[in-house]
Amino acid sequence: MSKKLLSKNKTARKLTRNEKQRITIANVALIPSVIKNYIDTLVEVYRPTFTYKLKVEFFYYIVTTIIKRQNTYENKTLENIPVALNATILRGIKSDYNEYISWLIEQEVIFMAENYEPGHSSNKYCFADFILSPLKEDSVSEIVELKALESSTITVARSIQESEVYEENKHLLKWFNNDLEIDFEGAKTYIKHLSYYEGEIYDLTHKKVHWNHQITVLHHKAFYATRNEESDFRLHTVLTNLKKIFKPFVTYKGQELIGYDLKNSQPFFLIFLIDSIINSNSRIDNIIDRIYLKKIYNSFMLQKLWEVLSTEGFQKEYEIFKTWVLNGEIYENMESIMNPKKRLGSYFANKYIARKKVTEKKKMDNVRALMKGVIFTLFFSSLKTRNSDYKTFKKVFPNLVTVIEIFKRKANADFSKLLQNIESDCMIDFVSRKIANEYPEMPLFTIHDSISTTENYAEILKALMPQYVYEYTGLTPKIEEEKWKKHDFQIDYEKRLKLHPEWYAYNGF
Structure with missing residues (x-):
């Protein structure tokens, strides 16, 4: 040491x-x-x-x-x-x-x-x-x-x-x-x-x-x-x-919490970002100014973006990708182009471990989780990545990936910061604030792209959240309900005991 x-x-x-x-x-x-x-x-x-x-x-x-x-x-x-x-x-x-x-x-x-x-x-x-x-x-x-x-x-x-x-x-x-x-x-x-x-x-x-x-x-x-x-x-x-x-295990005033997640949130806000640039929507101007120098964005980046956005190739790709995202089926559709292979009954993804400076294979529970990892690689990896999934996606959507890479040109982290800033502005400063103004007695808890409340206000939140996301973005979102008390991560101990009795016995359970 x-x-x-x-x-x-x-x-x-x-x-x-x-x-x-x-x-x-x-x-x-x-x-x-x-x-x-x-x-x-x-x-x-x-x-x-x-x-x-x-x-x-x-x-x-x-x-x-x-x-x-x-x-x-x-x-x-x-x-x-x-x-x-x-x-x-x-x-x-x-x-x-x-x-x-x-x-x-x-x-x-x-x-x-x-x-x-x-x-x-x-x-x-x-x-x-x-x-x-x-x-x-x-x-x-x-x-x-x-x-x-x-x-x-x-x-x-x-x-x-x-x-x-x-x-x-x-x-x-x-x-x-x-x-x-x-x-x-x-x-x-x-x-x-x-x-x-x-x-x-x-x-x-x-x-x-x-x-x-x-x-x-x-x-x-x-x-x-x-x-x-x-x-x-x-x-x-x-x-x-x-x-x-x-x-x-978490409650508010003894009541169960119920949340509503914005499905495919990062791809969803990418669509909003591109639409805003195409339609000259001023809502994102202040956010872009926080991430990029105004002089560089207006003189260099915007010009490069328009060179790609105005092409027929980009428009065809974008129409497909946008439909996938807004239908909430992006990961399912990506499977057809990525064609992942199972090994020993499981899917595996290559994950770069920065602190070890090595790439390791990580077991994935299902193909959806695997495709979600591909999107995160696409959004958050560096321009010099050698990730094979990134290269496969780029062959199918070369113009879309070029747009993403323009936002990463100065620093890789800029693009992820941009999407997260847009998400925060939408969910924290617009959607949740409008709901709070309308229902000041409604408990509200945000976890990035998710908003939760107590069970007695759940139906109101379920109706208002997509309405105000649409008002902010002009896009119809897909919302997924999450009941905290019935979370998928809970463990059935008896089932695990039947599956692995020798391990439990060895460890004194």
């Missing part, structure tokens, strides 16, 4: 006024007890000497931030992956933040997995093996307060109502209150006995560390909210990071 310490900054860059105004952290955080006790003991016995006054709460903040970052959508596998920390925020809290990180590395709490290269990568951190082992054995967490970190540059929000994004998103965030509950004991028992997940039986210990943290945050109502217009502009909350398998 790397013990290399971070180099200390000679001078800390002075924060701008805007940076000072936007640095807000929550007062309540959840830290695993084994880590907190270890840090507290070391601080008491071998008190570190830093440039400025020691604030032990900053250790807690760093640890909980790593856990929170590891619990994001990008880390679907919920592994102990290295994550980057926001240096601007860390510096804003403590100008000598490097000394705190170095100390945690020395004490084998965390380690630095990637060295910083200007313009290429950031330092990334994950938990060291020394601390990971007891963490897997005991994932109990406890609440810590971070009020001591408040300063002239840092605002410590005592509740979600004091978060910097609350007022602009009040129609959604006001429902994060004491009435939002999780059956904590039921969820903990579920995690304890869960051994079969996503079609396979394997070691789930590190996933369970993350899962316990997710349900504990919700149980202790350590609510938070973030929304960054410089990235995806999505509203991130405790529910957006909650694994789907825990939805059956």
